[in-house]
Amino acid sequence: xxxxxxxxxxxxxxxxxxxxxxxxxGSFLNQxxxxxxxxxxxxxxxxxxxxxxxxxxxxxxxSGIAIAVAAGCAMHVPVVYxxxxxxxxxxxxxYTSNVFSYTHQKTYKIAVAKDxxxxxxxxLIVDDFLAMGNAINGLIEIIGEAGAKLAGAAIExxxxxxxxxxxxxxxxxxxxxxxxIDSMSDTSLTFREQ
Numbered sequence: 001x002x003x004x005x006x007x008x009x010x011x012x013x014x015x016x017x018x019x020x021x022x023x024x025x026g027s028f029l030n031q032x033x034x035x036x037x038x039x040x041x042x043x044x045x046x047x048x049x050x051x052x053x054x055x056x057x058x059x060x061x062x063s064g065i066a067i068a069v070a071a072g073c074a075m076h077v078p079v080v081y082x083x084x085x086x087x088x089x090x091x092x093x094x095y096t097s098n099v100f101s102y103t104h105q106k107t108y109k110i111a112v113a114k115d116x117x118x119x120x121x122x123x124l125i126v127d128d129f130l131a132m133g134n135a136i137n138g139l140i141e142i143i144g145e146a147g148a149k150l151a152g153a154a155i156e157x158x159x160x161x162x163x164x165x166x167x168x169x170x171x172x173x174x175x176x177x178x179x180x181i182d183s184m185s186d187t188s189l190t191f192r193e194q
Contacts, residue, residue, distance in 0.1 A: 007179045008191050010037065011157065017186050021131075021159070022103060029128060029156060030063050041178055042070025045126060045154040048176045049075070052151040054124045056080055056117060058143065060099070060110055060135050064127040067156050071126045079126075080117060082110040082139060095145040099138035102131050102162075112142050119147030130155040130177060133164025140173070152176065159184070160192050 059068035152174030
């Protein structure tokens with residue numbers, strides 16, 4: 001099972017801080033994925049939300065899909081992801097929300113087909129990063145449109161210094177992050193005690 005400290009150590013060892021407070025973890029979490037670590041994180045999310053009655057996991061394409069699928073496998077529930085781009089094979093009957101991406105400096109109109117989420121669902125949001133909370137808030141809006149119940153949000157890495165997670169917690173939303181970075185510079189990372 002993944003420990004918070006094991007993930008923190010991996011971030012310190014292989015993560016790279018890029019200009020604009022961007023943390024690159026492509027060597028083990030995004031572009032190249034350490035599947036053993038991913039499986040452990042999925043199991044930890046399942047443990048944290050075991051008593052939440054989750055029936056679906058919701059994420060946003062694309063880098064959140066891997067951790068969402070790992071959690072979905074561990075919890076034995078389907079995974080739904082919000083699309084950022086319209087496609088010809090997507091129904092026009094969708095739930096939508098506008099989400100500003102800090103990383104890409106672009107607003108996306110995300111969408112989930114109404115066939116994949118109903119008022120009978122209890123939904124856990126799972127994503128790779130939480131910074132300012134824009135993606136999570138957009139996904140919460142979609143869950144609300146569906147009339148579904150929000151179980152909370154599970155995050156691989158939270159940038160605590162950007163305040164999104166704390167703002168969600170202040171609204172009464174359960175947010176469980178496997179690692180929380182309290183400060184980040186070109187030369188150092190400081191993690192929040194959990």
